[in-house]
Amino acid sequence: MSHPLESLVIRHTYRIPAPEGPAGQGAVAARQFDSALMSAGFKLSAPLLERLSGLDEGAVLEVAGRTLAAVREIVGDHVQHNAYFVDFPANVPDTLDFWMRCIREALADEEAREGTLKQLSTGAVNLLTLPSYGRYQHTYEEMLTHHDELIAAAGDRMTVLHPGADVEAELAALYLALASSTTPLGESGLEDLVLLAAHCADGPQPEEIPVRENRAVINHARVKSGKPPLPGTLTDLLRLACSLADGDVSLVEPTRFKNLSRPLRRALLAALDAVVAASPAQLADVAVHREAWKRLGERLHPHEYPQWPGAARVFAVARGQERVRSFASRTEELLGAGDLTGAVELLKSAPGVLLRSVDRLLRTAATDEERALVLGAVEAAAPQVAGRVLLSVRRHLLNRGDRLEQGGAQRVFLNRLGRAWVTADTRPALPAAARERLLALLDREIAGRLPETGPVLVDPDVLDVALPLSGKGVAAGIGVLPRGSVSPVEGELLRFFTYWKQRRETTDYDLSATILDEEYQQVTWLSYTQLTEVEGKHSGDVTEAPQGASEFIELRLGAVRGTFVVPQVLLYSGESFLDVEESFFGFMLRESEQQGRPFEPRTVRMKSDLRGPGRVALPLVFRRDADGRWWAHWLHLYLKGSPAANRVEETRVTVESLLRGIVEREQLTVRWLLGLTGAEVTVWDGGSVPEGPVTYVGMQRPEGLHPESRILTPENLRDVIPA
Known part of the structure; x- marks a missing residue:
């Protein structure tokens, strides 16, 4: 029987909870399951394949169905990626030739002819009014017939799935890991913690909750189940109130507080009174979020509860009726x-x-x-x-x-x-x-x-990964590394992709790439205004996405004339990255002989959601070093951009300025931290692993490690940050 939260375990840990079912002859079904996973760039570990082979075939197929759905969503293969040019990357036309073709087709269309002629008479044509521009001219199935099968290559990504404990034990462990994180979680991680906190409210709880947003989520679950909130600060309780109102627990965006039930109002007011009674100095923090406190007071009605005078003082300070000097103002006065x-x-x-x-x-x-x-x-x-x-x-x-x-x-x-x-x-x-x-x-x-590590086994690709001091602003996905990280890029062809699906309003995102020289000056670009260049090709502009839309850019790395390649996703019109039903970005690496569809999941090296507040997304930048090797530098940035019609030509100055400051900024990395431990470190060459327990640090967990080994991969690298 499937568990509704099982996919969280797979996504966060790459473990499949121990499947339930009768013993049987499931070997054939298990091998078929493994083969299906490999087409998406995943694979069963040997112990997991053995465990599944001993189950009844029906149980194996049930596990396979829900696991395949989970991993395909992780890598972005749960949607159909069509390309505007059906043969992409072959037969991409010259930009002006393509635009002229669209005009000729509009003139041949009885309904569009008159309007097109009128525009031509003025000397300018709006591409968006041409019937064949920006809208798929073929189905996804028709596009597939134009592409050969992908030829497997040794460099294709293969993410191994390992066996886990039973689903409840896995969910409890994941809850404790997220709740006790020493660094803030990203948006998706916090959303997952909301689900886990409600599910695990009556189970084991973390000894410490260092991050304030996590405390708010857990307090929400406690209060909803009739328990008092955990002891904390006044700001902790404000975050709890925001959580109860489905608002922003980080307190960045204003929350529209709801009418709360009398038991919830009493619980919050009692907790506020207890904090003020224990530490009146905390009233100085109220001014930092004065407006939020005033809005909350309108919902809590503290005047109706004279038994909690400390709570009334909180709102008196917020309204300016009681003056309490803030810590910051006292500090500034002394320094001044x-x-x-x-x-x-x-x-x-x-x-x-x-x-x-x-x-x-x-x-x-x-x-x-x-x-x-x-x-x-x-x-x-x-x-x-x-x-x-x-x-x-x-x-x-x-x-x-x-x-x-x-x-x-x-x-x-x-x-x-x-x-x-x-x-x-x-x-x-x-x-x-x-x-x-x-x-x-x-x-x-x-x-x-830092804890005692014992012998350390490290994958060299992880040495330049930046320590994840915060997960905020870093979207969920696969192959995603913390901001500031540097990772090697191996392959002849680099292909970016973006996908979006509008919710209510016609939405047009544009995938573009800028190429800069070593002085951060623009050499050229690829976008809907320049479909082909020496370096590569653009798959064509799609201007609406009621059923979802994809755009691609392919670059031949050996032909790139600059030092930096900067992919961008720009909002041209419609819904923002926060408002669309779904949007994500990623990149693939291929060898020239591989062929295949525009989107092949096992060639995907990275895919992450686009969930930022700006109108121009800069996920990462690629840099060529003096030896000709390419490296990815992780940015996770969003530019404010214009309200509409953002184009890569207009972001050039901002991007050049930002990159110079950010790419050259030094980071604390895994390499630095390992040097600080003084541990015995062995760089793993991909061969056999030690027989005894080790601390393994790598991009993904290898098979054959001792069961008592400590495993650190990008999914749980936050665990290295000391409390």
């Missing part, structure tokens, strides 16, 4: 008055804020004695600070080195929504001695929190 000592003393009561402020404090310090005061306070506070904050400060210092003293450096700002901007860095360099002492104490504190 030149009282660095007083500011440091105050910041000692907020260790995380102290660490985040250390750069400014060191720049404010005028003497060696003042710098020693700052560093002494940081050293004393470091053990009380979350590991993610320590790592964030450490990464910040990577980009505050000698090159800043030489001038010309850029400062990069990235927010939780995936928006980025770059500006000249006018800050003076940190004093070298202070910077080195700060680096040493941070490294010492981080290293002291």
Whole structure:
């Protein structure tokens, strides 16, 4: 019997929960299942194939049906990917020739002829008014007849699925892993945690919940099941109220609070009163989200419950009836008055804020004695600070080195929504001695929190993967790496794809690619305005997607005339990335002789959802090094763009500026962290694995590891971030 949440286990862990069913002769069905998986780029591990072979054939087929549905969605094979040009990448016409053909076809169409002639008389034609432009002229099935079967290649992706425990044990383990994550989850991860928290409300609970958004989700499940919310801060309770209203628990977007039942109102007000009674100083945090508190007060009616005066004070502060100075304003007053000592003393009561402020404090310090005061306070506070904050400060210092003293450096700002901007860095360099002492104490504190690893086996492809300090702005998918990661690209042909399906409004997305030289200057581009170039071809512009639409760009890497290839997905008209029914981006790698359909799931190296707030998506950039090898640099960025009609020609200046600042930014990587552990590290060459338990760090789990081994792959790499 299938479980409604089983697909979460497969997607997060690449494990299939132990199937239920009678013993039998399921070997033939298991091999057929394995073969079907391979067509999508997945495969059963040897132990899993053996386990399934011992089951009744019907049980195997049931597992196969639901697993195939799950993995096809992971890789983007659950939809039909049609191409506007039926033979793509063959027979893509010259852009102007194609446009003229569309005009001739419109003139031959009785209904379109008059309007087209009228436009021609003005000297300009709107392509979108031409009947054959932007709309598929053939069915998906007709497109398939124009393409040969894909020839298998050794480099095709093959993701191995492993056997898991029973489904309830797997769901409980996944719930605990997500709930206790030391870094914020992405949007899809948080949505999955909502489902798991409700399902696991009566089961084992995490000992600690370091991330505030996770706490809100879990408190929601607790309150709905009649339990009190977990102890926390006033802001934790505001997040809970947003969760109960199906709003934004990150508090970035305003929440429209609903009318709450009397039991929920009483639970929230009692919790607020308890927090204020235990720590009145927390009232200073109310001003940060003043408007949200005022809107919530209109729904909770605190005046009706005089037994909880602390809760009433929260809303009095929000309305300005009671004045409580914020921590930030007190700090700014001291620094503005030149009282660095007083500011440091105050910041000692907020260790995380102290660490985040250390750069400014060191720049404010005028003497060696003042710098020693700052560093002494940081050293004393470091053990009380979350590991993610320590790592964030450490990464910040990577980009505050000698090159800043030489001038010309850029400062990069990235927010939780995936928006980025770059500006000249006018800050003076940190004093070298202070910077080195700060680096040493941070490294010492981080290293002291890392668990004993034992022997480490590492896949070389994972060494330059950036540590996932946050999952925000990073969409779910397959082959997706944290922002700032670098991974090798092997293959002759690089093919991008995007898919979208509109919900209510006609929607047109445009897949484009810009090619830049080593100075980040544009060499050329591919888009609906330039279908062919020396480097490659565009599959054609699709301008509506009621049943879903796909666009492709194929590049021959050896022919690329520049250093960087920047794929972009641009909103031309219609629904945003957040409003469409579905949208995603990915890339495939092929050898020239492979042929196949425009979309072949086992050649997909990466696919991720497009779920950002901007109108231009920049998922990643490809760079060629001095030796001619290609590398993917992961961006996960969204540009604001124009309200409509975004075109790659108009994003050039912004993209060039952003890339220079972001690609050259240094990251904390798996390589750096392994060096900090001092462990015995063996680089795995893909051969046999050790007999004893190891800590394995790689792009995916190999077969044959000792059952007591610790496995770290991109799916759970967040586990390396210390608490």
